[in-house]
Amino acid sequence: MLLRHTSTEVKEREGLTINPAKTCQPIGAMYAALGIHGCLPHSHGSQGCCSYHRSTLTRHYKEPVMAATSSFTEGASVFGGQANLLAAIETIFAVYDPDIIAVHSTCLSETIGDDLQQITRKANDDGKIPEGKHVIFASTPSFIGSHVTGYANMVAGMADQFTVSTGEKKNQINIIAGWMEPSDMREIKRISQELGVKIVLFPDTSDVLDAPMTGKHEFYPKGGTTVEELKSTGDSLSSLALGCISAEPAAIALEKKCKVPFETLDIPIGLSATDRFIMALSKAGSVTVPDTITADRGRLVDVMADMEQYLYGKKVALFGDPDQLIPLTEFLLDLNMKPVHIVSGTPGQRFEKRMHQILETRAPGTNFKNGIGADMFLLHQWMKNEPVDLLIGNTYGKYMARDEDVPFIRFGFPILDRIGHSYFPSVGYSGGLRLLEKILTAILDRQDRDALEEKFELVM
Amino acid sequence: MEANIHFPDPSKVREELIQKYPTKVAKKRSKSIIVNDPDLIPEVQANVRTVPGIITQRGCSYAGCKGVVLGPTRDIVNIVHGPIGCSFYAWLTRRNQTRPETLEDANYIPYCFSTDMQEENVVFGGEKKLKVAIQEAYDLFHPKSIAIFSTCPVGLIGDDVHAASKEMREKFGDCNVFGFSCEGYRGVSQSAGHHIANNGVFKHMVGRNNTPNEGKFKINLLGEYNIGGDAFEIERIFEKVGLTLISSFSGNSTVGQIENAHIADLNVILCHRSINYMGDMMETKYGIPWMKVNFVGADSSAKSLRKIAEYFGDEELKARVEEVIAEEMPRVKAIIEEILPRTTGKTAMLFVGGSRAHHYQDLFTELGMTTVAAGYEFAHRDDYEGRDVLPKIKVDADSKNIEELKVVPDPELYNPRKTEAELAELKEKGLEINGYSGMMKQMTKKSLVVDDLSHYESEKLIEIYKPDIFCAGIKEKYVVQKMGVPLKQLHSYDYGGPYTGFVGATNFYKDIDRMVNNPVWKLIKAPWEKAGNGKSGGIEASYVTQ
Incomplete structure (x- = not known):
């Protein structure tokens, strides 16, 4: 017996978690950030966090998972991680040239009170962010919620920090992907196309975490929601948030910032949830459901x-x-x-x-x-x-x-x-x-x- | 030693690796990228802070302490005090195999224990919750030992895991509870955690059980974590030659064995980086010498067995060792001879660990392959240059934070197993007693040594050298393979192994043969891509007719 010490008698526990059915926020933020095209996720904390998250995501996808870390030492933990993050931003843009760095915090940087908004603003003021490039952030303390919360926070960060409302509506619907696989995101896009609804899906890890073998490592694979697409979500007719925990916070952020109305649905797993998704999308896009569906x-x-x-x-x-x-x-x-x-x-x-x-x-x-x-x-x-x-x-x-x-x-x-x-x-x-x-x-x-x-x- | 293969001009390679870096970064990295000369052994910058943002292979102190050193002992309940992630990620992912003797014997390795620290614990302190968790673990499992591991927030908010452990230990009376201050930010890599773990195991476990063992040739196996069953193979060989294994540190081990380890007469060290502190401390306190050995590679295993026999100086043991080698080697030879024509002349790169990047070079040598570049993820200068360099290493602020235990000879148990003269004589015979000559001495001239390799550097090296195989870990695995180069994981062995001893060597030969000669690497391009996709006129349209 592998779990030979598990007894039948159930007793309430107040201090000890055994065999958790969750993990911590930052890995969700890292996964979400990989769904933006040309984005390098960055973990603001000790090296171990970044290493563990990359390892777990890599084992799950059997694909490259690129991400950087602020490499906190004891000094950084005492004096604050600003210097580390500024140095990291400089090195990342010089060496890896991403369009976007998506920074998420960790329990360490949250405990010492590092303010990511202030540090990224300073990076901008100091000229460390090249023209046309972006640094976005999400606060993802590991001692609140779970990996799902971290995903939700990073996706909300995308909505909050990228979207702009030009005042001119675009004939498109936002679909905010709750935590799902690249295969699922690809399928959502296929279904929308089949319905004839133009959508912007974000985040989108298809063609990122299911990349083909080509003999070349594409540091930024061809998939992912682009900055242009993300910006345009502010002009969309409406948003469908797939997942009340992992996707809704982004829809709320979009509504607040750009007044895009939203509806929250379940991730379309199984018959009834898919029925509701098809109904909602056909209604939002004003299309009839084709016979093929x-x-x-x-x-x-x-x-x-x-x-x-x-x-x-x-x-x-x-x-x-x-x-x-x-x-x-x-x-x-x-x-x-x-x-x-x-x-x-x-x-x-x-x-x-x-x-x-x-x-x-x-x-x-x-x-x-x-x-x-x-x-x-x-x-x-x-x-x-x-x-x-x-x-x-x-x-x-x-x-x-x-x-x-x-x-x-x-x-x-x-x-x-x-x-x-x-x-x-x-x-x-x-x-x-x-x-x-x-x-x-x-x-x-x-x-x-x-x-x-x-x-x-x-x-x- | 000169390699018989062509090396690109290493000084040019070095320049290319750093040219894209910002000036300060380039300056720093250039000290960790060294062209080897086995006769002179140039200095390598190692065990220093990683450049933020550079994309490193390294992990944290907690990983080195809980994940590496303490994780493999099956009957300790390891409670991670912190938010849930740290315990979750270290849950079963290192493949430390273990074999309880009976179905009733304790085995907590498949379990993951955490205090799952919440915001209120960070704000108001987590000690209370920790003590509740320890009590609950005790009530549920009644283990012999409970170990507590501090994660980053714990140190910052000032939870005293040692006081909490002591309180609970005294309360229980029959359960040894002890803590580790192995917060992820300590030191510059996993290495700090190894040292912290060594200190804790030495203080709280070793020496608690003086039960004598009547076996002959009593030894401990240090720095063997039984990944993929490595320790099982070494145990098999030890039993066959008649050595008595008192304890492993820590693969397939139990609390009882570690507590009894000080009755051994020799410590052999495999992974120098993670456990050398234990060897030194046990020598000082109990008078047990340690000796560097290597059971990775068939020839290296034979050599190590001979060294152990030489140490004990027993003719019968020496004869038995020769018998066992003679018995084991024919099978090994038969397999390698069949494989050699397919692997000879190929090249390898190894960037992993704190000892593995050295040891596995022996196996590649046995395969007729050359290591063109190698480096460690979290080693120190002595792992590269040899322990002679130890007095010259400057202790920086990050290392100073790691406690150095002050160890003195035990008034009752100190008993030098060999006299100074005997030790000198053994060293004379080439035994690495209390010594280690490092990786670089064994590598060819002009090969490249890179410490704490960055992602950028790894891609450049592959572009320049086009090695036949690259050895690293899971984070690098699919990146390198996307480039069409097979990557052998030397942390998890790609879920294979064992690779130690005689059986392990043949496993490795077969795996490498399979990987470097796999037809898949030739299938990457589609036929139309090879034919220029019609653009060069390579394909003409034709209709399928009946």
């Missing part, structure tokens, strides 16, 4: 109907990030499955409220918890008390899955031991079909493995 939807519903017998009543435990878990839970209910344990380390009442809404009539007995105390140790204990047929979550779930002998689907962040998430979307109807295929394969493989010889089925 209706057919995509029909294919997903078709498989749901064809294979319903294998899904009905199957108990699922899931953990991860709120903006993914909300639509995923709803999808599981649409599939007639039974989500029984749900855990997210990211705090916030929005999650609790939405979960309550989704579950109260369709699965009232479900255990769910988020924020402090909602860790994978608790989830594992719940699983020991009420066993499940399927576990869905990031790679760390494999230890629980192995110990409890439960089929396991990797979904969320980080996935360190499989590929696919960055190439094949889980949003939209085709993404839903992919998720459904994974769920069915996991369940049917288990049935095949456990079947008595005389009960071993050829056709399923």
Whole structure:
């Protein structure tokens, strides 16, 4: 047993987190910043933060993840990190020549009270930012929220610091991507194109973290939302924020600054969330939904109907990030499955409220918890008390899955031991079909493995 | 030693590497980029602050302390005091394998423990929450030991992890609780954390258990972290030759073994950078000499075994060592001889760690490959130039912040295992007793040595030298491979290994052969790109007809 010390008896803990279902803000900010074209993320803190974030993102994507650090030493921690950040800005523009440096803070620089706005202003005043180049920033203290909060803060920073309203509306819709994979962002763009709606998607990590092998390392890959596109979001007709935790703060920032109205939706994972997304986007863009999309939807519903017998009543435990878990839970209910344990380390009442809404009539007995105390140790204990047929979550779930002998689907962040998430979307109807295929394969493989010889089925 | 391959003019390379830097940066970096001469051993600037913004490979002190040194011991509950990230990122990512003897034995390695510090803890102090966390860990697991690791905010807000640990240790009575002030900003790299970890393990663990061991030839294995099962292979060999392993520091180890380590008669050191302090301190306090060995490489493993036998001076042991080498080598030889024609003459670059960039050169030599450039991520001058340089190293402000323990001989347990005369005689025979001659002595003339390589420098080096393989870590892996050059990870071994000992050497030969000769590197260009995409008239349109 790998997690041999996990007991069945659940006891409230006040000080100790065990096997967290979250990580810290700066990695989210780093990921978001990679979704701007020509941007170098910069971590204002100790070297270890930047190294850990780059390593984790690299393991998840198996792609280059470039980012710089202020390399704090004890001196910087005592006297403030301004000198380090100014030196870093100078070196970065001289050596790596980005269009934008996106600085995020860390627990260290936040604790000592470094003011990123003041330091970047000083960099500008001192002439350290070349003509036409930008330095943006986000405050991302690791002791508040989670990696999802950091993502949201950096995306809000993009909206706040780049957008301008020219007074002339553009016939385009902003789509603010909540934390999703490059494959998902690519799929959102494809769906919008198919609908015939002109969109600006930000951030956009497609063609950044799924770059092709060419024999040359493109330090700034061709993907990412451009500065021009970001600036233009202030003139868009409206914004759709995909994810109430990870995307909405940017939509609010845009509304405040440029009066762009917004609607917050779930990330379109599964049937119902995708339905709402298509409805909202067609309405925002004043277009009718083409038959091709209706057919995509029909294919997903078709498989749901064809294979319903294998899904009905199957108990699922899931953990991860709120903006993914909300639509995923709803999808599981649409599939007639039974989500029984749900855990997210990211705090916030929005999650609790939405979960309550989704579950109260369709699965009232479900255990769910988020924020402090909602860790994978608790989830594992719940699983020991009420066993499940399927576990869905990031790679760390494999230890629980192995110990409890439960089929396991990797979904969320980080996935360190499989590929696919960055190439094949889980949003939209085709993404839903992919998720459904994974769920069915996991369940049917288990049935095949456990079947008595005389009960071993050829056709399923 | 001159290489039999052509090197670009190294002084020109050096200039090219720094020309794009701002003047001050160029001046600083030029002292860390050195053209090697194994006979003269020029000075290398090392263990100094990284230039902010330059894109470094380096991590932090916490990573060196918790991640490297303490992480591999399976029965300590390691609680990270700080915001959640630090513990999360160090959770299982270093591949320290461990093998509890029974299903009932403790193993906390698959777990991640944190106080998940919140804003209110930063504002009002986190000690209270820390003590609650320690109590909860004790109540849930009843471990032999609980170690506390401070992250950046902890030092700044003034939480006293040592006082909290002491209080809880005294409260429990049967659980050794101790803390480490390994905040990420200490020192200039992971290296500071190694030193802090050595101090803590020495103070709080070594010497607590005097149970004698009747085994013959008792040794400790220092600086072996069992990544990919490296320690398992060394354990196998030790058992075969009849050495008694008291404790590893710290791969596949237990609290009990480390507490008993001072009864050994020899410390052998693998990773000099991360553990040399322990060797020195144990020598002073207990009289156990340490000796630098290397179990990376088949020939190096054989050599190291002979050195150990020579140290004990026992004829039977010496004979057994020869028997084991004779038994192990034919399989190794058969494999390398088959591979050699495909690897001979190829070139490698190694930029990693604080010892690995040296040790793995032995394996490349066995593969007939030349190391054209190498450097460490977080080493000191002695790892490059040899320990003779130690008295000449200027201790700067960043190193001064790291505590140097004042160690004196233990009034009861000090017992010099060898007399001064015996040690001198062993050194005479070429044994690196309390010594290490460093990386540069082994590298060819005109090869390049670069400390704390930046991303920019790595891309330039690859452009200029076009090496057949580049060795570094996960952050560099896919960058270098995008350039069409395979990258071997020497922290995580690309999830393979072991690479130590005789079995490990053959694993490495096969992996490198597979990587440098993989057909994928020739498939990067699409056929239409090779044909000029029709532009040069290389393709003519034609219809498929029935």
